[in-house]
Amino acid sequence: MKKTNWFLLVLMLTLTFGQTAFANDNLPDKGIFDLWNYQEVIDVKLTFDLDEVFNDRRGEEDYPAEINFKDETGTKQDWQIKISTRGNFRRQKCNETPPLKLNFKKGDLRAAGLADFDDFKLVTHCIDDYQAAKELLLKEYLTYRMFNQLTDISYRVQLVNITYEDSQTGKRKKQMGFLIEDTAQLRARIGADKIEELRIVEQEKYELEYTRLVGMFQYLIGNTDWGITHSKNIKYVEKDQKVLPVPYDFDFAGLVDAPYLLMASRFGQTSRFDRVYLGFEQQENELGEAIEMLQAHKEDMYRTVQNMKMLKRSSREEMIAYLDTYFENAEGIRFTENWY
Template identity: 30%
Template sequence: MRLLPFLLFLLPVVLVGQPSLFDVLHADNDTVVFRIETDWNGLVRRKMDKAYQPATVHLTLGDSTLTFEAKLRSRGNIRLEVCQNPSLKLKLRKDELLAAGFSDLNEFKFVLQCTNNSLGESYLTREKLVYDLHAVYSNYTHRTLAVGLDLGKGDTTKAFLVEHDEQMEARFNAKVLEVNKMSTRGLHREAYVNMCLFNYLILNTDWHVFNLHNLKFVCPEGTNDFIPVPYDFDYSGFVGAHYAVPREELGISTIYVPKWLGKRVTEDEISSAAAHFLAQREKTEALINEHPCLHKRDQKRLLRRVSDFYKLLENEKHLLKLVE
């Protein structure tokens, strides 16, 4: 069934060509359930292989149910070793997407709750919050969407979608760079300092520019700007996963100790970035205060970190010590 009238009703802006399925789901902003028929037990047993296997996906949008043939595999690194549920990558058939009125952007990345209990749900909630918080400070972020996964086990597993590279390329009219190495010297300076300060706020040291560890680099068309976009925040102190530990060479004992990792940042650059972050304090605190699924204990802890962060930004002497 073609759903184009329904899709255009959901999208608040005029898009060139057909909207992608991800765009439609994100614009609707309602939790949708992906019912996936596949050999789930086999996927879990062979999760370290990251090999695709056949799957059938059922989605209910409005009054219509769509069915797509697909390929599904596990994804991730540390989470594959320590989590009960692996993260997933799904590829729908492009011809079926086009027939349903969507564009052919067909790849979806899922982050699942690590364990099937309240602790796993809390990690998931806080990691999605970090993605949402990043959008407060930067225009170049991954969009996310809370979803449910019905894997035929009698219940629904909580998860969220993280925008795939091809979606970011279409949205930003840009290319996501496919390189193995990168230098901080080649990055857009304002975007780089913004990224460093954001990771400092959320107590995240699990990133590295040189080998593109937990960073994507976006180059908007017509520019030579290499803009870093961080992702995978489960090792941050904001998320507080039980398995997260800092690298030994950083000289910090836990992920809850702030550590500045910016390189060759000038006083003027960090002062400018601090002014931008200071202007967003009200939005940051509101996002944390109003989050419906965030436990009160976690809310208080995150707000304390935000308060400490802003005290640093307001004290020029202490702020400039970061870049000495």
């Protein structure tokens, strides 16, 4: 790749992908996510009937719960909400604490002077070893934060130390997790509209520069558990009559290296280091701007990993080493033919 003036490139790409190009001038009112999102990790207590909820593997019922936390001013917040189990893979595989969806009452939010963004995913990991589960969760959290470094068109996330309290017995258990921003707030934040249903559409209907960035980021992190046209771990929104495929759910990425990671043999993958590009464009010269975007933000992404002191040093070093294997061969992209 030719030498590049990285300062000018970062400035140009920020205008293309960042807040200036895609933000909404009329930002939405503060939502409850903003009450959480003031420091790296906050303490949250969830009180509900643990046996009733955690034994529900179908995820078809909503259950009453209470959530308690302190906001930035130290004021205690108590909310009556509904919860349900979520996540097809993790809901079935988690023996004790499957991931949850938290649903606030819109009327309660409005009464508190908050925007009515009410629907949040709580991500947890459920392997038996507590420390290993924490490491895995932090690596997926950092993957979200890395994508935040590249573009505002991305889900914000908030780390939480969770205390589950059984409403029947008073017994408690603790776990780390992270909350994902409500899609409605993401849309409001970037000035996008909801897409009720997306059928397979022509590439030209997508915002292609953003779509290429998504594809290259997934390539960087070694993720094959996604798909643009078949709604695999993608949420679609629309801005200026163009489709934006916003990615989520990165636990199957090679960067995260979950113990349940499966190789995508249909793409010839035999190890997590076998990256495969699964975006639209299958010519490297069409991806130049997205590739340069990753290069321009390389140090930002590395710093995000290195600053996560809750993650063991060895795990941080492994993540950096994995990213190095991309940047050392950034022009050797491996394509697959017409997979989409």
